[in-house]
Amino acid sequence: xxxxxxxxxxxxxxxxxxxxxxxxxxxxxxxxxxxxxxxxxxxxxxxxxxxxxxxxxxxxxxxxxxxxxxxxxxxxxxxxxxxxxxxxxxxxxxxxxxxxxxxxxxxxxxxxxxxxxxxxxxxxxxxxxxxxxxxxxxxxxxxxxxxxxxxxxxxxxxxxxxxxxxxxxxxxxxxxxxxxxxxxxxxxxxxxxxxxxxxxxxxxxxxxxxxx
Amino acid sequence: xxxxxxxxxxxxxxxxxxxxxxxxxxxxxxxxxxxxxxxxxxxxxxxxxxxxxxxxxxxxxxxxxxxxxxxxxxxxxxxxxxxxxxxxxxxxxxxxxxxxxxxxxxxxxxxxxxxxxxxxxxxxxxxxxxxxxxxxxxxxxxxxxxxxxxxxxxxxxxxxxxxxxxxxxxxxxxxxxxxxxxxxxxxxxxxxxxxxxxxxxxxxxxxxxxxx
DNA sequence: ACCTGAACACCGTTCAAGT
DNA sequence: ACCTGAACACCGTTCAAGT
Numbered sequence: 001x002x003x004x005x006x007x008x009x010x011x012x013x014x015x016x017x018x019x020x021x022x023x024x025x026x027x028x029x030x031x032x033x034x035x036x037x038x039x040x041x042x043x044x045x046x047x048x049x050x051x052x053x054x055x056x057x058x059x060x061x062x063x064x065x066x067x068x069x070x071x072x073x074x075x076x077x078x079x080x081x082x083x084x085x086x087x088x089x090x091x092x093x094x095x096x097x098x099x100x101x102x103x104x105x106x107x108x109x110x111x112x113x114x115x116x117x118x119x120x121x122x123x124x125x126x127x128x129x130x131x132x133x134x135x136x137x138x139x140x141x142x143x144x145x146x147x148x149x150x151x152x153x154x155x156x157x158x159x160x161x162x163x164x165x166x167x168x169x170x171x172x173x174x175x176x177x178x179x180x181x182x183x184x185x186x187x188x189x190x191x192x193x194x195x196x197x198x199x200x201x202x203x204x205x206x207x208x209x210x211x212x
Numbered sequence: 213x214x215x216x217x218x219x220x221x222x223x224x225x226x227x228x229x230x231x232x233x234x235x236x237x238x239x240x241x242x243x244x245x246x247x248x249x250x251x252x253x254x255x256x257x258x259x260x261x262x263x264x265x266x267x268x269x270x271x272x273x274x275x276x277x278x279x280x281x282x283x284x285x286x287x288x289x290x291x292x293x294x295x296x297x298x299x300x301x302x303x304x305x306x307x308x309x310x311x312x313x314x315x316x317x318x319x320x321x322x323x324x325x326x327x328x329x330x331x332x333x334x335x336x337x338x339x340x341x342x343x344x345x346x347x348x349x350x351x352x353x354x355x356x357x358x359x360x361x362x363x364x365x366x367x368x369x370x371x372x373x374x375x376x377x378x379x380x381x382x383x384x385x386x387x388x389x390x391x392x393x394x395x396x397x398x399x400x401x402x403x404x405x406x407x408x409x410x411x412x413x414x415x416x417x418x419x420x421x422x423x424x
Numbered sequence: 425a426c427c428t429g430a431a432c433a434c435c436g437t438t439c440a441a442g443t
Numbered sequence: 444a445c446c447t448g449a450a451c452a453c454c455g456t457t458c459a460a461g462t
Contacts, residue, residue: 214444250447251445251447254444255445
């Protein structure tokens with residue numbers, strides 16, 4: 001039976017979720033679909049385009065409008081939804097981040113971030129710039145968060161040499177303890193930094209070009 | 213005459229600047245040094261480590277302390293210096309960004325961003341989070357800026373089909389005109405967003421955990 | 425229309441063996 | 444100590460030829 005474009009996409013998502021971005025190669029994908037590598041190029045012109053389609057799948061659902069009428073809540077919700085979408089797939093943040101430069105310009109997600117600004121008094125240009133700044137933050141934070149989480153998964157398997165139900169070790173976290181804690185709270189902190197910055201811009205729009 | 217570690221590093225920087233990150237392969241580097249690929253593995257255990265050393269070179273000089281006593285100027289100067297360092301090498305932003313997750317935790321640059329916060333009343337934890345948020349922004353913005361600039365270079369060679377000294381075309385920039393303009397000004401806008409957000413945090417530290 | 429077979433031009437890394 | 448030679452196990456992409 002014939003391979004359809006959707007099958008290729010589903011196969012790619014499956015490899016991504018199970019084995020990660022590094023294992024998402026055209027040859028491995030072909031093998032998992034029981035087909036020769038060249039066959040994939042009938043459905044997608046190249047790997048870049050395939051990954052773009054995967055990114056669109058990861059990001060789909062982000063465009064349902066927020067039901068709040070507060071601009072700060074709209075920004076916050078959008079940011080949290082984007083983060084959640086990235087975290088929902090293995091290496092999701094890294095993949096979207098890597099494709100971002102060439103594709104996010106035409107993305108719906110970007111437009112929604114912009115709209116959340118223009119709807120509440122920001123000029124088009126300032127809303128664009130604020131949207132990008134926020135996107136950079138969300139992507140950067142989430143790439144970092146996800147890679148740390150994956151490192152910890154590996155560490156959890158490598159560590160625990162004595163007993164799995166040993167009492168909690170105290171004193172081993174002096175290393176990076178300040179960066180521990182609920183990632184969502186850490187995410188929210190940077191988000192609030194942005195939102196407060198935008199609030200200042202809305203309060204006194206003419207300060208935009210001053211160096212702080 | 214023998215190959216030293218420094219020669220390998222210099223060769224890597226030369227390929228990066230002349231041909232870009234995609235051409236910075238171990239085999240190409242070996243060829244440019246007149247040596248077999250395996251020889252590089254005597255000086256560096258793997259490519260990742262080599263790239264890490266290249267990143268350190270790109271980022272060296274970032275740790276000279278700022279002479280200002282204003283925290284906002286310290287943040288701003290640090291951010292501008294980081295951006296300048298990234299822009300000083302072809303694909304510099306992309307390279308540093310790619311290595312960031314695994315290496316910036318131990319970077320001097322990160323520590324300086326943190327210090328710029330703690331020196332002026334931010335708690336250690338908040339300063340850490342603010343530093344990361346700002347780093348994500350600078351990296352994201354600069355990767356974007358640099359990739360756009362490189363696309364334009366290609367476009368400038370592909371375009372201009374009639375005459376190189378033709379009068380300026382009007383009407384062709386409706387496409388993305390809002391995102392044109394001085395990149396430094398655009399960079400400053402997002403930077404000010406951050407700094408104003410931090411200012412709000414300094415003014416009322418207890419609002420940190422509220423959703424804006 | 426859709427896929428195979430087979431090649432092209434590459435990668436990073438390892439390692440016995442040379443000097 | 445430092446490097447060569449040669450291999451191993453991969454990549455993405457193309458394209459004549461098959462069905």
